[in-house]
Amino acid sequence: MPKANQLPRPTDAELEILTVLWGLGPSTVRDVHETIARRKPTQYTTVLKTLQIMAEKGLVERDEKQRAHIYSAARPREWTQQQLAGDLLQRAFGGSAASLMLGALAAHRASPEELAELRKFLEEYEKGKS
């Protein structure tokens, strides 16, 4: 079992499975397969095989207590995101790619001062509502 901080970077297929696991929480292979199949046709056995490989790599953990094995992501999403950040996220959001996406929020995060202001606004809003 590799050390936690040496986990290999997930491949695209592995990242997709991790995404599902982060979204659903600990899941059976069937759950994962169903979610992935919603987006693209995928064989159940492919998902199973990938999950087994990921378990070997330490990317996911397997709970074998029940008849249907339950898989869960070994690391939280944020951890992996950070790991990937140098690769994709930062370039996507810090770099010029941000200007190629349209979003409800600005490409860059709010500053601490702005966040404080936002919190104040939300508090007032909640008060006004009740």
Added chain:
Amino acid sequence: MNHLAAWIRTPMAQSLGWTLVHFVWEGAVLAAALWAMLRILRAAPARRRYALACLILAAMPAAFAITLAVIWALRPVAAGVPVHWVAAPLDGGPITGPSPRFMWAMILDRLAWAVPVWGVGVAFFYARGLASWAQVRRLRHRGVCAPSREWQARLDRLCTRLRIARPVALLESCLTDAPVLIGYFRPVILLPLGCLAGLSVAQVECILLHELAHVMRQDYLVNVVQSLVEGLLFYHPAVWWVSRVVRAERENCCDDRVVETMGDARAYAATLAVLEQRRALAPEAALAATGGDLMKRIRRLTTESRGAQTSVAPAASAAVLLVIFAAALTALPAKLPNVKRAYRPAAAPVAMAVAAATPAPQQSAAPMSTSYEKWLREDVVYIITEQERAAFVALTSDAERDNFIEQFWQRRDPTPGTPENEFRDEHYRRIAYVNEHFAGSVAGWKTDRGRTYIVYGPPDEIDDHSSGGSYERPPEEGGGKTSTYPFQQWRYRYIEGIGTNIIIEFVDHDGSGDYRMTKDPHEKEKASTPYRKWLNEDAAFIITEAERAAFLKLSSDEERKQFIESFWQRRGEPFREEHYRRIAYANEHFSTGIPGWKTDRGSVYVTYGPPDAIENGDSRTTRWTYRWIEGKGSDFTLVFTDSDGRGEFRLTNEPGEPQENVPPEDAKLSLRFGAHSVVTVLVPLGSSQDHFHVYLEITGNRKIVFESEVSGQAVFTKSIPLPVGQYRLAATVKDLDSGAIIRPSELSLDVVNGPRPAWGKASGREYGASSPLR
């Protein structure tokens, strides 16, 4: 290097260099103009401010191009090399030090190097843009998973509401920390993982609406063009500033759209704030918190000034714009006569944007995606005409379909020219209403009541007997008392194209809540089922009107039983036997998809008995000849044609007349005479493939309305007992698959004592000619 040094002294490079220099002030002037106008238009709607900023941004490359063209046209042709750029050698000044003029020349000489530097910069920005584009594309596939189907369905509904016909996909991504929209031809909305679970449905819908507003406004495309302009004129801060204004106002436009649709600006602002807070909670790798302008947007959303505007402002801003342009033109180091002509290309960027907006070649012949299918098969199925339907199906690209849908609603807009389309809004309201109120085992819009509501709107009156039970029959239904299934009567005072005081009945036969439209006012009557069958099937062709009326007045099954006994006694046992033999014979020999006695040949056989001669022309045609029919005369020939080879012989006037090819527009009524005063109405439907809803209205001494759903038949047949009198008969046929309504044909008819009607004229057409029994 030597090549480059030589190149920068060519007229081309020199012109470019001067253009770069001139654009410094041109860009500044344009930006200043925008700044001034935005101040004047402070209170204007965001979309106007956005349009203005876009205009200025487009004017920048235009100004650049014009300047280049003018300088190129004015280059000193004789010298080949502009004087200004020559590093003047010692021109007779003192040798002790460089003269100011020499210094100036030196500076200019250095400036010539700006061209290659600029070129490298542009290349850098474009290369970076291309790389970013490739990365953004990967976000579609990497680290994403599809949300549950309900979310995609919700998104589709929102698309419908915003009239976005392009399919928009929804994915959850672990690589974004904010909701983003990517792609133009196949837009995808990426939501950060956990966003769907962490926010309320209304909040997520706000976010989706914001992104869909981008789709609707073609923002993605504008944004790409904008990035190209930024790259080209990257060296000028004014360009970046204007571009930022465009981006900010674009978000404001979308915010406005969300608020227009959802209504609650403060709730939406709160959603944005929550989203930003959630983002701040997630750790992030070394991204500079440069500060967005979210707070500005929230303030804007929550203060009231949005949309308020004085009428002077647009004029003022236009004036400012005009003055600025005039100033810019005179300031150009050019002879003005050239300018006017050269100025035209200013429209070029706009034209380019339009060209890019039309679908790329690979988009043509795109198969119809589900959202369009849904639009056709659900949203407008009851209201789209046959021609429109055919036209829509023939379209090959999504852009055309979008356009078609736009036009479809525009044609129906009662107040063209206003942004609201009352017809469309009302239509979708009706759909929402029926889905909410009439849904059972099938969706509300598919039920009979749903369809009626969607097509004709809310009824003027609903007589609700949803508990069923005892029911006082009104005189026109025969009077008396009976017990019924749960039923509802909907009354419409007026329906265009159909008539006034229309009553439609819906009966729930099995208590499932699934109310079916009925053609027969007695269908709701509980006890009458076997007797109703007797009335409408067994004796349909032979019962007289008086007998029928008497039968309907009965209220107990015992009475009905007695009535039937005396009915047969009056006619004698041999008659009864022969009658049932005929029905059995017809059912045995003529049954196809429908029972034999109901077919054309069956009804003739049951009414008139076996023909005296049967002559089979070919396998598709058969001629029946009767030498004598009581009360009608002698020598009748009836021609039945099996037009589609499926064994369904239809009564046709001429041998081989292709009934199937009768276009629905030409649908006409032909009347055939049954025994006694039973009139059989034949309505050619034009096609046996489709489902039809047939509405018959007979007005005279009394009014009779029949409604029926027909499928698998090319001719609708209905036998109606009529007392002596004068009538007008109108039929309206609706093709349920296409929604086409066949305009009512009307004809008048006299039912005289005895079986022979006097044929009247309808719409100038002699209907007697279409009667097979002359």
